[in-house]
Amino acid sequence: MTTRSTGEPVLLGVRHHGPGSARAVRAALEQAAPDAVLIEGPPEADELLPLALHKDMRPPVALLAHVLDDPGRAAFWPLAEFSPEWVALRWALEREVPVRFIDLPAAHSLAMTAEEEKTEEEKTEEGKTEGGKTEGGKTEGEKAEREADEAEAPDVRIDPLGVLARTAGYDDPERWWEDVVEHRGAGSGEGADALAPFAALAEAMGALREAYGDGGHDRDPVREAHMRLRLRDARREFGDNIAVVCGAWHVPALARRSTVTADRQLLKGLPKVKAAVTWVPWTHRRLSRRSGYGAGIASPGWYGHLFSSPDRPVERWMTKVAGVLRDEDYAVSSAHVIEAVRLAEGLATVRGRPLAGLTEADDAIRAVMGDGSDAPSLLIHDRLVVGELLGEVPEDAPAVPLQRDLARSQRTLRLKPQALERELELDLRKETDAGRSRLLHRLRLLGIPWGEPTRSRGSTGTFRETWLLRWEPELSVRVAEAGIWGTTVLSAATAKAASEAVGAASLAEVTALAEQCLLAELPDALPVVMRALSDRAALDADVGHLAQALPALVRSVRYGDVRGTDGAVLRDVALGLAERVFVGLPPACTGLDDDGAAEMRGHLDATHQAVGLLGQLEAGARPEDGTPELRSRWAGVLRALSRRDDAVPGLIRGRAARLLLDDGQLDDGEAERLMGLALSPGTPPADAAGWIEGFVGGGDGGMLLVHDERLLALVDGWLTSVPDAAFTDVLPLLRRTFAEYESGVRRTLGELVRRGPAATTRDPAGGASGTSEAGGTGGEAAAPGFGPGLDRDRAAAVLPTLRLLLGTDQDGDPARPTARRPDSDLTGARP
Structure with a gap:
């Protein structure tokens, strides 16, 4: 074993998050036995270093530094179990060896980042201005030169490992690193010099620095100047027996002779902000990205395995x-x-x-x-x-008050953050689940999307919620940002909701906020939101805005009843809003172009759904029967729209007729009469196609045509009579309408159209006569339209199964099902 020369610190150049470097650092520290260890990292975190030995500290973790006045400006220094810095830190703390961070303070780096972003924005604005000037040709050369510089910019910032890998004949830096470092057998045996690999790596980096300078990393000279100053201070305090763990790229700069004056001159005039530092959990998935040290790795799980399983x-x-x-x-x-x-x-x-x-x-x-x-x-x-490993940080770590309150709520509700996405089913009738729902909704209002609501698969009841939960490290920054609103989740959400209500730009924003307040149970914010809602609703005369706001308001009333909150005020506002929509909707539907009609159709559907819910929740109504008054008034609005042939687009008239049909508000044969009028020869083909799109558009429109073959016959007859000159105009509308149907529905419609209308006649009494094409022995004549009549033999085949399902006797069956209409596809369907 060789020994190092005395009088100089040990410079251990590493690759951040490299298990081979981590093992080599541990062996080098054991051999060198330094009196102090210096690590690349923000000096503000020196007071937090002892927490690395805490029993509740489990990597991966990260040091989070953020600006006190602007928590959104933050930076991370992630550390995994296999990070050389983490190994050096733990080694020093376990042996009570002084350990410190020596990188540029976060107060400077955060301020410099803000200035760089501002400069980039200014350059972008200048570029836009110059781009306008180049139209005259005066600055075309300057523009071309700038574009050439930008094209070459990515090659300026070199990747040291990539250069060394290419020099060794490798096209993949990761593979080269595995072969040279991670799979290196020499150096780990007994009697080997643990410092030799670091000397070889320092020599290689020295050659790269001579060839490339700072490699395009403009901030490195300033960082390295600060590290040299910190190293001088440590040598005065602890002597020369010091180990420095830093990125291998910085080793030549730390070994280079430089005067104190020159280093201080580089640091003179640096911008500075007030910053706070703490530990936060990190994940392996975030280690696979470029963050913190700028040394993202593609396979953190694999590297962790190599480190734990040598x-x-x-x-x-x-x-x-x-x-x-x-x-x-x-x-x-x-x-x-x-x-x-x-x-x-x-x-x-x-x-x-x-x-x-x-x-x-x-x-x-x-x-x-x-x-x-x-x-x-x-x-x-x-x-x-x-991998999805999520680290843990002890409660002793500094945190903003909002973070501490959130942690308490998570423990109380047994809702532990996890890196792996998981589905959470909540039953709002249970107190714990209701508390979880309130917490998640409050966090969403604060801009902390720990959970995303999704559709419940097991039930559609309003007492059930389904969430997709996934904790990302960046949410710690969101929590720090939200700390300006309050010290607890409840107070912060209340303050932010009140502030957004005052500054809302539209009525829909206020109604959505009212819904959020009920879901998050923010009683102190609701009065402020309701005042803003009433003011906006009274001043807004746009029917589209009113119709857009009504569904969210009705949902708020509905959820308020489910969650046990008082929704009387919201109910009154919703009823008033509905009345204004009823009055203003017919005039607003006149004179619309195609885009306006499509938008108004969405408002029509949303209002129809809202009225259906509101009719059961109107003051004094019983849930089992509802109040017919509100629905009847809405049905009157729809009738008025469906029968106005002057300036109301066909799309709106067709949709109004369809909504009436779905609610059972059209008399027998009325839908056929309206369709016949809309598809009459005097109607322009484009307007008729719009009526069809409104009436049978959407996913369920195809089933209506399948089961009501009279309507299909009307559509088919109109389509075959469209003139050739107009056919190309209506074809895109029809394709858009029928493309929304499921493939099975389209196939059934195609079979019906290919088979053609049934040949039938009517007797003077209005009954159907003729022969059936079904081929059954007691067949009935088909009604006018597509498809055969009732085949009693085929219909009788399902009766035993129906009796078994209904639990009825074969003889004297009072509940025996009968065909609603002789031409219904329910009894004459094809097998």
């Missing part, structure tokens, strides 16, 4: 893979594991690698365990190669 890593990895695949019901046995290990090692030998790496392991998994399919490999990449 012996037989491939065998242990394949065992983990087999466990994951078995949990997903893949048939993987121990024989698969053995064969996969052999194949991975064989591939490494053929490819000239010292040990099997992640590439060989993936190839073996795909061939042996996946039978050539990529599905298992993609699953393993997500679960193991990257």
Whole structure:
């Protein structure tokens, strides 16, 4: 074993988040036994370093620095279990060796980042202005030169590992690093010099710095000047027996001789802000991105495995893979594991690698365990190669008051943050689930999207909610930002809701905010929101705005009843809003172009749904029967729209007729009469096509045509009579309408159209006569339209099953089903 020369600090150049570097740092520290350890990191965090030994501290974690006056301006310094900085930090704390951070303070780096962003914005604005001037040709040369500089800019910031990998003949820096460092057998044996690899790496980096200077990293000279000053201070305090753990790129700059005056001159006049630093949980998935140190790694899970399993890593990895695949019901046995290990090692030998790496392991998994399919490999990449590990931070770590209140709420409600996305079903009739719902809604109002509401699969009742939860490290910054509104989640959400209500720009925004206040149970904010809502509703005369605001308001009333909150005020406002929509909607539907008609159709649908809910919740109404008054007035509005042939677009008239039909408000044959009028020869084809789109558009419109073949006959007859000159104009509308149908519905309609209308006649009494095309022995004549009549033999075949389902006797069955209409597809459907 060789010994280092005395009188100089030990400079340990590392790759951030590299398990090989982490093991090498531990061995070097054991050999050098320094009196102090200096680590690349923000000096403001020195007081937080002892928390790294806390029993509740579990990496991956990160140091979070943010501006006190603007928490959204923040930076992270992530550390994993296999990060060299984390290993050095733990080594020093366990041996009570002084340890400090020496990088540029976060107060300066955050301020410099803000100035750089501002400068970029100014350059962008200048570029826009100059772009306008180049039209005269005066600055075309300058513009071309600037574009050329921008095109070359990405190549200026060099990747040291990429340069070394290309020099060694590798096209993949990750693969080169694995072969040279992670799979390096030498240097770890007994009697080897643990400092030799760092000396070789420092020599390589020295050559790169001579060739590339700062490599395009403009801030590095300032950072390195500060690190040299901190190193001088440590040498005066602890002597020369000091170890410095930093990025290998900085080693030549720290070893270079420089005067104190020159270094201080570089730091003179740096911008500065007030910053706060704390520990926050991090995830392996975030380590796979460029963040913090700017050294994102593609496979944090794999690197963590290499660090925790230095012996037989491939065998242990394949065992983990087999466990994951078995949990997903893949048939993987121990024989698969053995064969996969052999194949991975064989591939490494053929490819000239010292040990099997992640590439060989993936190839073996795909061939042996996946039978050539990529599905298992993609699953393993997500679960193991990257991983979803979420670190933990002790409660003793500094935090804003809002963060502490959130942590208390999470413990009380047993709602632990997790990095893996999971689905949470809530029953609002239970107090714990109701509390969870309130917390998640309050956080969403504060701009902290820990949970996203989604559609419930098991029930459509209003007492049930479904959330998708996933905790991202960036949410810690959101919590710090939201701290300006209050010290607790409740007070912060209340203050922000009141502020947004006052500053809302539209009525829809206020109604959506009222809904959020009820869902989040913010009683102190609701009066402010209601005052703003009343003011906006009284002043806003736009029917579209009123119709857009009504659904959210009605949902608020509905949810208020479910959650036990007082929604009487909201109910009164909703009723008043509905009355104004009823009065203003018919005039607002006249004189609209195609885009305006499409938008108004959406308002029509939303108002119809809102009226259906509001009719049951109107003051004094019983839920079982509702109040016919509100619905009858709305039905009158729809009748007026469906019968106005002057200036109301066909899309609106058709939609109004369809809504009346769905509510049972049209008399027998009225829908056919309206369609016949809309598709009469005197109606312009484009307007008729719009009527069809409004009436049978949407996913359920096709079923209406399938089951009501008279309407299908009317559509078919109109379509065949459209003149050739107008057909190309109406074709896009028809394609858009029928494209929304499911494939099975389209196929059934195609079969009906291909078969053609049934040949029938009517007797003077108005009854149908003729012969059936069904072929059954007691067949009935078909009604005018498509399809055969009732085939009694085929209909009788289902009667035993119906009796079994209904539990009725075969004889004297009082509940025996009968066909509603002889031409209904329910009795004459094709098999």
